[in-house]
Every structure is written in C-alpha cells, then in structure tokens.
Amino acid sequence: MTRTVDLENRAALLERVSAYVLEHGLADLSLRPLARAVGSSPRVLLYHFGSKEAIVTAVLRNIRAQQLAVFDHLRSSDLSTPAAVCRAAWAYMTNSRVLPMLRLFFETYALALRDPERFPGFLEGAVEDWLRFLSEPACCKATDPRRARTLATVILAGFRGFMLDFAATQDRERVGAALDAWADSLDALSEKDPDHAQQA
Amino acid sequence: MDPTRELRERDELLDRIRPYVDERGITNLTLETLADALGMRAASLREFFETKEELVVALLARNRIRLRAQFARFDADATLTDREFGRSMWNFYVETASDSKLFFEAFGLALHDELYGEFFHGVNDWLDLLADALTRRGMEAERAGAFATLTLAVFRGAMLDYCATGDRVRLDAAMEMWFAVAGSGIER
Numbered sequence: 100m101t102r103t104v105d106l107e108n109r110a111a112l113l114e115r116v117s118a119y120v121l122e123h124g125l126a127d128l129s130l131r132p133l134a135r136a137v138g139s140s141p142r143v144l145l146y147h148f149g150s151k152e153a154i155v156t157a158v159l160r161n162i163r164a165q166q167l168a169v170f171d172h173l174r175s176s177d178l179s180t181p182a183a184v185c186r187a188a189w190a191y192m193t194n195s196r197v198l199p200m201l202r203l204f205f206e207t208y209a210l211a212l213r214d215p216e217r218f219p220g221f222l223e224g225a226v227e228d229w230l231r232f233l234s235e236p237a238c239c240k241a242t243d244p245r246r247a248r249t250l251a252t253v254i255l256a257g258f259r260g261f262m263l264d265f266a267a268t269q270d271r272e273r274v275g276a277a278l279d280a281w282a283d284s285l286d287a288l289s290e291k292d293p294d295h296a297q298q299a
Numbered sequence: 300m301d302p303t304r305e306l307r308e309r310d311e312l313l314d315r316i317r318p319y320v321d322e323r324g325i326t327n328l329t330l331e332t333l334a335d336a337l338g339m340r341a342a343s344l345r346e347f348f349e350t351k352e353e354l355v356v357a358l359l360a361r362n363r364i365r366l367r368a369q370f371a372r373f374d375a376d377a378t379l380t381d382r383e384f385g386r387s388m389w390n391f392y393v394e395t396a397s398d399s400k401l402f403f404e405a406f407g408l409a410l411h412d413e414l415y416g417e418f419f420h421g422v423n424d425w426l427d428l429l430a431d432a433l434t435r436r437g438m439e440a441e442r443a444g445a446f447a448t449l450t451l452a453v454f455r456g457a458m459l460d461y462c463a464t465g466d467r468v469r470l471d472a473a474m475e476m477w478f479a480v481a482g483s484g485i486e487r
Contacts, residue, residue, distance in 0.1 A: 123411055124408075124410065124411025124412070126326050126407070126408050126411065126412070127411075127412070202410045202411065205403075205406065205407050205410060206407040206408070206410055206411060207407075208403070208407065208459065208463070209403045209404045209405075209406060209407025209408070210326060210404075210407060211463075212400055212403060212404065212462050212463065213323075213324035213326060213400070213404060214324075214326075222463040222464070223463075223464075225463060226460055226463050226464055248469065249469065249472045249473050249476055250473075250476065252457075252460065252469055252470060252472070252473035253453070253473045253476050253477050255456065255460065256452075256453050256454075256456035256457035256459075256460060256470075256473060256477070257449065257452050257453045257456055257477075258452075258456065259452075259455075259456035259459055259460070260451065260452025260453055260454070260455040260456030260457075260459075261448075261452045261456075263406070263452070263455055263456070263459070264448065264451070264452055264455075266410060267406070267409075267410070273444075273448055274448060274452075276444075276445045276448070277445045277446070277447075277448035277449040277452065278449075279445070280442065280445040280446060280449055281449050281452075284449075284480045284481070285480075287480060288476065288480050
C-alpha cells in the first residue's frame with residue numbers, strides 16, 4: 100500500500116469513526132463493535148490509529164476543529180452587543196446538525212472532569228477558548244480587562260447552562276425564551292456598572 | 300425484611316458508597332468492584348441495587364434532596380436579601396461541588412445511554428421551584444418562568460466552569476455581577 104492511499108484510507112475511516120462516536124458516545128466505546136459499524140476490523144483500526152485511546156484522541160481532535168469553526172462563524176456575524184453574540188451562538192448551536200456534537204461535548208467534558216489526563220487540554224480549551232473570544236473587544240465593550248473577563252465568565256456560564264439544558268430537553272421554545280430574557284440583561288450589564296444597575 | 304429497616308440500611312449503604320463514588324466516578328464503576336471495596340458480597344449489594352444505573356440514580360436523588368432542602372432554608376430566611384439568597388446558594392453549591400461533578404458525569408453518560416432514561420426526568424424539576432421563589436419575590440409570572448430557566452442555566456454553567464478550572468475568584472466575581480443584574484430584573 101502506498102503512503103498516500105494509506106492516508107486517504109485513514110482519513111475516510113476517521114470520518115466514519117467520528118460519525119459513529121457522535122452517535123454512540125465515548126463512555127462505552129469498544130473496538131469490536133466500532134470496527135463492525137464502520138465496516139472495518141479491529142486489526143485495521145489498530146493499524147491506522149495504534150490504540151483505542153489514539154482513536155479517541157483523533158476523533159476529539161477532528162471534532163474540536165469543527166467546534167472551533169463556531170468562532171469563525173460568530174466573527175462573521177453581528178457582534179455589536181453581548182446579546183447579539185448570544186443570539187448568533189444560539190442559532191448556530193441549536194442547528195440539528197450540531198446537536199450530536201453538543202452531546203459529545205458534554206459527555207467528554209464530564210469524562211474529562213473525572214480523568215483530565217485522558218483528554219489533555221480539553222477542559223482548558225472548553226473554558227479558555229470561549230473566555231478569550233468573549234473578551235475580545237468586538238463583543239465586549241468593557242475597557243478594563245479584568246471586568247471584561249468577569250463579564251465573559253457570566254456570558255459563558257449562562258450560555259453553557261442553556262446548551263446543557265437544550266442538549267437534554269431540546270426544548271427550543273422554553274430555552275429560547277430564557278435566552279431572550281438573558282440577552283436583554285446582558286446588554287444592561289455591558290452598559291452599566293452592575294452596582295449602579297442594582298440601585299437604579 | 301421490614302421496609303423501614305430496609306430503607307434505613309439502604310441509606311446507610313449509600314453513605315458508605317458516596318465517598319468511593321465521589322473519588323472514582325461512575326463511568327468505570329461496576330457493582331462487583333464496588334462490593335469488593337465495601338467488603339461485601341456483590342449479591343448482597345444487588346439486593347439493594349440491581350444495576351449500577353439504579354445505584355447512581357439513588358445517589359443523585361439524595362444529593363438533589365439535600366440541595367433542595369438547603370434552597371428551601373435560604374428561601375424561607377426573611378433576613379436575606381435577594382442578592383444574599385443567590386450568594387448563599389452559590390456558596391453552598393460550590394461547597395458541594397463533588398455532588399455536581401457526579402451530576403455532570405451522569406448527565407454526560409445519560410446523553411448516550413438509555414439505561415439512565417429516568418435521569419432526565421429530574422433535570423428540570425428545579426424550574427417550578429425557582430419560578431415560584433422569583434414570583435414570591437415580586438417578579439411577574441411570565442418573566443419568572445424565563446428567569447427560572449435562566450437562573451438554572453447560570454448556576455449550572457458556572458459550576459461546569461468551576462469543576463473544570465477551580466477558579467473560585469473569577470467565578471465569585473461573575474456571580475456577583477449576575478446577582479446584581481438579576482436583582483434589578485426582579486425590581487423592574
């Protein structure tokens with residue numbers, strides 16, 4: 100087998116493996132049923148990836164690349180207020196195509212909380228990627244970097260909680276209505292000092 | 300066995316199981332290894348919990364009852380302002396972060412494993428409690444419904460962040476910022 104053919108085979112296999120993992124999750128992943136489902140064999144999977152853990156790593160890297168695409172998408176949307184950012188992110192993440200990724204994200208997050216070494220960089224990325232994005236001047240008008248980071252933390256907390264809720268219930272109407280209330284509050288936050296907002 | 304005694308024994312067993320599960324999680328847990336660690340026979344453990352999932356659901360139910368009882372105590376305390384109520388709840392939530400870790404782990408597993416089917420039924424029964432507390436604090440009913448979903452989301456999202464980063468200072472500051480806004484939302 101030539102090297103190129105080998106790499107093409109691996110890439111095609113990784114796509115099928117990723118699709119399988121998105122549907123079935125990571126927790127009970129085992130080689131034999133995986134191989135059967137993707138029309139391969141444990142031997143061929145191990146030849147291409149090395150080990151089951153290496154398969155998990157490759158799948159997560161593949162999926163992370165797709166998740167980072169959310170930031171590119173958002174940067175091309177209206178980012179003039181935190182509310183606009185939240186609405187754009189909500190529209191993107193509740194797309195039915197994205198839902199399996201959202202579920203795998205929360206499953207991986209939970210597994211990584213127990214066993215961070217198994218998923219190097221995952222938790223840091225899951226929080227820091229977003230905090231950095233949300234503190235960018237494009238979506239955060241706060242001038243003090245510390246305040247920008249606190250505000251980013253608030254936005255991430257609410258947004259991630261909504262996503263957790265949506266991943267479990269898919270209740271678009273209820274969560275969407277709460278997101279609207281949230282977006283209004285956020286705009287109040289980005290304009291005013293919170294202590295003044297409280298007294299107003 | 301007399302049912303009261305069985306319930307008490309089940310509860311005592313859960314007390315012994317809890318530290319083990321808090322430390323190791325449930326993903327790789329089996330009833331056999333757990334029974335070993337507790338120094339009992341797997342068959343005896345199975346008299347109380349037929350499956351691992353049943354055991355996990357029981358642990359989560361207990362944690363939920365504890366959190367809810369604390370919520371009710373703060374809620375009933377007339378000396379607390381809305382902001383102090385939120386802050387007290389957040390502090391308690393952080394102090395019991397290992398419960399949340401278990402919750403998130405079960406949540407992650409339940410997303411792909413129908414054996415945990417029962418799990419999601421309980422996920423949002425906080426909503427009525429929160430909406431009710433917000434209404435009593437002067438928020439109009441429709442807005443309180445949205446704010447209940449929102450409040451739950453902020454707490455859970457902040458806890459996800461805390462479990463991953465342990466950055467209490469940043470999260471406390473964020474929650475303070477949020478309580479100020481939520482407070483003004485009530486008064487609106």
